[in-house]
Amino acid sequence: MGFSAICIKMSGFRAAFLFLVVLVLGSFLVAESAVGVNWGTVSFRKLKPSTVVDLLKDNKIEKVKLFDADPDVLTALIGSGIQVMVGIPNEMLAAISSSTTVSDLWVRQNVSRYVVKGGVDIRYVAVGNEPFLSSYSAQFQSYVMPALLNLQQSLAKANLAGYVKLVVPCNADAYESSLPSQGAFRPELTEIITQLVSFLNSNGSPFVVNIYPFLSLYGSTDFPQDYAFFEGSTHPVTDGPNVYYNAFDGNFDTLVAALNKLGYGQMPIVIGEVGWPTDGAISANLTAARAFNQGLINQVLSNKGTPLRPGAPPMDIYLFSLLDEGAKSTLPGNFERHWGIFSFDGQAKYPLNLGLGNKLLKNAKNVQYLPSRWCVADPTRDLSRVTNHMRIACSVADCTTLSYGGSCNAIGAKGNISYAFNSYYQLQDQNAQSCDFDGLGMVTFLDPSVGDCRFLVGVTDTSSGFGPCPWWIIIWILMLWGMWVFLM
Numbered sequence: 001m002g003f004s005a006i007c008i009k010m011s012g013f014r015a016a017f018l019f020l021v022v023l024v025l026g027s028f029l030v031a032e033s034a035v036g037v038n039w040g041t042v043s044f045r046k047l048k049p050s051t052v053v054d055l056l057k058d059n060k061i062e063k064v065k066l067f068d069a070d071p072d073v074l075t076a077l078i079g080s081g082i083q084v085m086v087g088i089p090n091e092m093l094a095a096i097s098s099s100t101t102v103s104d105l106w107v108r109q110n111v112s113r114y115v116v117k118g119g120v121d122i123r124y125v126a127v128g129n130e131p132f133l134s135s136y137s138a139q140f141q142s143y144v145m146p147a148l149l150n151l152q153q154s155l156a157k158a159n160l161a162g163y164v165k166l167v168v169p170c171n172a173d174a175y176e177s178s179l180p181s182q183g184a185f186r187p188e189l190t191e192i193i194t195q196l197v198s199f200l201n202s203n204g205s206p207f208v209v210n211i212y213p214f215l216s217l218y219g220s221t222d223f224p225q226d227y228a229f230f231e232g233s234t235h236p237v238t239d240g241p242n243v244y245y246n247a248f249d250g251n252f253d254t255l256v257a258a259l260n261k262l263g264y265g266q267m268p269i270v271i272g273e274v275g276w277p278t279d280g281a282i283s284a285n286l287t288a289a290r291a292f293n294q295g296l297i298n299q300v301l302s303n304k305g306t307p308l309r310p311g312a313p314p315m316d317i318y319l320f321s322l323l324d325e326g327a328k329s330t331l332p333g334n335f336e337r338h339w340g341i342f343s344f345d346g347q348a349k350y351p352l353n354l355g356l357g358n359k360l361l362k363n364a365k366n367v368q369y370l371p372s373r374w375c376v377a378d379p380t381r382d383l384s385r386v387t388n389h390m391r392i393a394c395s396v397a398d399c400t401t402l403s404y405g406g407s408c409n410a411i412g413a414k415g416n417i418s419y420a421f422n423s424y425y426q427l428q429d430q431n432a433q434s435c436d437f438d439g440l441g442m443v444t445f446l447d448p449s450v451g452d453c454r455f456l457v458g459v460t461d462t463s464s465g466f467g468p469c470p471w472w473i474i475i476w477i478l479m480l481w482g483m484w485v486f487l488m
């Protein structure tokens with residue numbers, strides 16, 4: 001064979017190889033987005049983790065994002081095949097950033113022990129949660145990069161650096177602009193975000209962002225309501241040749257433009273949180289939540305993309321949230337406890353097609369409820385002195401549906417009293433004394449629910465933990481604090 005023939009053959013081989021590379025890369029770039037969910041556990045009454053994992057599997061949800069690394073939750077996920085993003089709370093960043101000894105321990109306890117054959121498919125570690133949020137006044141900002149570097153080193157020691165990726169979920173307030181094409185990160189964040197995206201790019205990690213059109217609508221009376229949804233808007237935003245008909249696309253492209261200004265315009269983007277609450281505020285209702293979430297899913301899975309990324313939607317989106325969390329802080333608003341596509345007991349709130357094979361959501365199975373009885377205000381008693389009892393009941397239990405715009409707001413004064421009494425009663429496992437209220441309460445076997453206002457019955461199929469700060473986080477903080485003192 002002559003030299004020229006060899007060259008021709010080699011050229012043909014290179015061409016075929018290059019074609020294969022382009023084909024593979026092309027298929028990767030246009031790969032369909034995946035729909036996952038956030039699984040938060042800030043609840044007074046939580047379903048057993050195994051029940052929740054079965055709920056995920058029955059609904060063919062293959063990606064889940066956690067806000068911590070609860071061993072009970074991770075144990076339940078063993079062998080499920082569900083891809084997992086575990087989280088490190090902001091309060092732990094200082095300790096992890098201080099020493100690789102601490103980061104080694106965290107990786108060993110929360111990643112390595114689970115990422116084994118037949119174990120938990122941990123794909124991401126979320127380092128903090130919205131640590132650059134403007135309301136935090138930069139209190140976590142200086143810990144982020146040192147924590148990332150220490151954790152990357154720890155993953156490398158565990159031979160997991162190529163498989164488990166580190167990410168930092170950011171709130172959309174990290175960037176700003178009046179028009180999407182002019183998007184830029186806040187000036188005080190430019191330096192650290194540049195370091196962050198360089199790290200993410202070097203390690204094959206996506207940029208994770210939380211986008212909430214509901215909060216834009218909730219926070220401004222001037223925000224066009226139809227612009228928050230996906231059915232088109234009578235108030236579109238025109239940005240040069242591009243026209244935006246919904247807030248999600250506009251927000252997404254603002255981030256794309258901001259990344260482009262830093263030289264990372266093609267960085268993959270994952271939507272870490274996005275959703276719509278069903279209660280606790282005006283516009284937080286079942287109809288709006290269904291319209292938003294279904295519109296979002298249809299938009300993303302259509303692979304339409306956005307004006308600045310046509311045909312390239314987000315890599316993944318994680319709906320916020322899987323379940324209602326009745327113990328969350330209501331400081332942002334009473335709606336904070338009502339983001340779930342399922343209620344606290346794993347029952348679907350509204351029809352929703354996740355695009356994962358089931359046309360409708362499937363409810364949690366075999367949930368064990370307390371007996372069908374409720375605590376209500378005794379209609380024969382003088383209720384003029386009930387205010388303090390209601391205050392006490394609602395300081396412990398969740399009464400946010402009674403707020404303005406809530407599903408139970410219009411049930412009247414006696415209805416409000418009964419709702420507060422019952423919420424407390426169920427939280428106390430229907431203990432007879434918890435329905436006394438100085439003789440003002442009584443137990444009934446007739447469901448007092450009215451319309452969309454549901455008087456709940458508690459569940460017995462619950463995990464042992466409760467409240468916003470699980471026992472294992474407290475142990476971890478104490479452990480890390482002790483190690484910090486030792487290292488000092």
